[in-house]
Amino acid sequence: MELQRPLAVVTSGVDGDVLRVLGSTHAEFSVPRLHELIPDRSIPGIRRSVERLTTQGIVERLSIGRVAAYRLNDDHLAAPAVRELADLKSAFLERLRRHVGAWPHPPVFGALFGSAARGEMRPDSDLDIILVRPDDAEDDVWARGLADLTRAASTWTGNDARIIDFATEEITDAATEPLLRSVLADGIAFTDDADWLRRTLRKKGSR
Incomplete structure (x- = not known):
């Protein structure tokens, strides 16, 4: 869609x-x-x-x-x-929020980005999603959550979901900055602390 x-x-x-x-x-x-x-x-x-x-x-x-x-x-x-x-985009973001919010260790930040966030999707476009993993998440539990969300988001929309996940310490890595800046520019946060990424990158810049 x-x-x-x-x-x-x-x-x-x-x-x-x-x-x-x-x-x-x-x-x-x-x-x-x-x-x-x-x-x-x-x-x-x-x-x-x-x-x-x-x-x-x-x-x-x-x-x-x-x-x-x-x-x-x-x-x-x-x-x-x-x-x-007419409100399916908001409904999709709310489903994402509720889905990851039910995880044993929810992401500290999650956002939809790319063509879906910019309003430039084609019927075959991917759904680009970024998640930031909390420090206390267990590897196997987190991996199952990612796989489950990938399947669910694809089923909800008919589009392939592509999830990029980062550990919190990777957010301040110079290699991730171009992608994260693009998420800030056009991404739509769906987790409760919508400003988490902006605050974290601001702190990095002030060091």
Whole structure:
């Protein structure tokens, strides 16, 4: 799947992109504004989509002055399902958080990074995940946890999960710095202490 286009799991057409935008907010949008948010779709295509979705009742058409605007109809039977699909990225991050949080020795830091975090996934993209191992984790238990999370994340999404794990002392190793800086730049933390990596690298820089 593509986390930035979650409704593509049920439709790869423009309707899915429009419903993703409308399902992620309670605001209303004109067709030009929708085009700004979905630039790879044409204005005529978006207009046909909102008209089709309005006919189905899942989208409401409003008149704001002389401008037509559209929003999700939350009274529609399908609205909860649309909103849930539109929020799949958050749901995935929450599953990651709960999964590793249940380990005997949870990671001190975990983040999604790479194309999944940047919103640039293709259907066959890998899921890049970084975990920092706590000092008291046992080798075999930690290894089983990594294998289990790899299988689970791949099953949840259909994408291959690629987990990079570090011991805490490796975080200050010069060889790991380029990767960790990229995680800071575009990664999305899913563990409770979301600022752990930034603090640790800041301390390293102040030495």
